[in-house]
Amino acid sequence: MADEVILLDVEYSMFGMRARIALAEKGIEYEYREENLADKSPLLLEMNPVHKKIPVLIHNGKPVCESLVIVQYIDEAWKDKSPNFLPSDPYARAKARFWADFVDKKVYESGRRLWTTRGEELETAKKDMIDALKLLEAELGDDSYFGGDNFGFLDIALITFYSWFHAYEYYSKLSFEDHCPKLIAWAKRCMEKESVSKSLADQNKVYEFVLLLRKKFGTG
Ligand code: GS8
Numbered sequence: 697m698a699d700e701v702i703l704l705d706v707e708y709s710m711f712g713m714r715a716r717i718a719l720a721e722k723g724i725e726y727e728y729r730e731e732n733l734a735d736k737s738p739l740l741l742e743m744n745p746v747h748k749k750i751p752v753l754i755h756n757g758k759p760v761c762e763s764l765v766i767v768q769y770i771d772e773a774w775k776d777k778s779p780n781f782l783p784s785d786p787y788a789r790a791k792a793r794f795w796a797d798f799v800d801k802k803v804y805e806s807g808r809r810l811w812t813t814r815g816e817e818l819e820t821a822k823k824d825m826i827d828a829l830k831l832l833e834a835e836l837g838d839d840s841y842f843g844g845d846n847f848g849f850l851d852i853a854l855i856t857f858y859s860w861f862h863a864y865e866y867y868s869k870l871s872f873e874d875h876c877p878k879l880i881a882w883a884k885r886c887m888e889k890e891s892v893s894k895s896l897a898d899q900n901k902v903y904e905f906v907l908l909l910r911k912k913f914g915t916g
Contacts, residue, residue, distance in 0.1 A: 701726035702754040704740050706733060708897045708905050710804070711763035712751040713856035718770040720891035721847070722777045764796050767852055781849040792842070795835055796853035802828035803857055811867040811906050812915055822868050826875050833879040840885060847889060855886045855896070862899035863906040 703719065703726050705712035719726055731740055731750050743752045743759035753760045753769065760769045771781040782789045806828060809821030832854065836842055842850035861872055861883075873880040886892045909915075 699724075700754075700756050702729060703727070704729050704731050704737070704743065704750050704752040704754070706731055706750050708859075708902050709750060710856040710860060711749075713859065713895050713897065714763040714852050715751045715753055715766045715770070716895035717852050717856070717891050718767045718781065720895055721779060721781070721852075722770060722774050724770070724774060724777070764793075764800070764853060767849060771849070779846060779848075781843075781852060783843065783848065792849045795832065795842070795850050798828070798831070799850075799853050799857070803832075803854070807857065807860060807864050810864045810870075811910060812913065814915075818868065822870055825864070825868070826870065826872075829872060829876045829879055833876045836878060836882055841882070847886065847892075851886060855883060855892055858883045858887070859896040859899055859902050860906075863903040866903060867906075 701719070701724060703712070703715055705715065705728060707730060716728075729737075729739075731737060733750070736748060740750065740752060741748055743754055744750075744761045747761060749761070751761075751763055751766060753766045755769075755773065760766050767781060782792060802824065806821050806824035809817065810825060813821055839845075841847045842854070864870070865872060887896070
């Protein structure tokens with residue numbers, strides 16, 4: 697029997713985009729279901745009763761939650777399909793996971809503060825973001841991808857933030873390319889992959905979305 701794969705997602709979510717890239721990389725067919733987070737579906741509440749968040753991957757009726765867990769699950773559940781996202785060496789795997797966790801803790805957090813804060817708080821967020829991106833750029837080194845010659849787990853974890861970069865830069869007046877040219881070159885290299893370009897929301901659409909969020913939360 698063919699696998700039944702459903703993704704509960706939201707177009708602009710950098711977390712959801714990770715699952716979309718992983719599924720596209722492996723060539724897995726799935727049903728995409730856009731959620732309305734203001735009115736969550738009964739299925740989302742049933743499948744992710746703990747966090748009630750997207751993305752949720754439902755594989756033959758069984759839910760997998762948390763984007764990095766989902767990407768690792770896809771890697772393992774379809775291990776016979778190439779490419780593999782995580783390297784085979786345990787130390788290289790640990791490092792990829794460490795940096796993906798860093799992306800969630802530092803890039804996501806400082807990114808959110810770039811469009812939700814002002815004044816001194818914004819200045820701190822700008823510094824935090826550039827520090828985080830510089831550390832990631834150093835980790836990339838002169839490799840094509842974080843996975844070396846291969847686009848892998850950490851590439852998937854980080855590239856989805858690229859669709860938010862225009863919004864981040866607009867509200868912070870930062871140029872990420874001025875600070876981290878190699879990282880931006882990496883992002884453009886990733887965007888040449890169809891699995892990435894088709895999975896990422898358009899930067900201008902994300903910017904419009906952030907504009908609406910700022911109005912809603914009274915930041916704009
Ligand atoms: C984060 C998912 C998340 O924040 C992951 O999957 O990696 N650590 C999780 N999802 C958001 C939408 S994207 O900002 C969400 O579903 N929010 C709904 C809510 O908080 O009610």
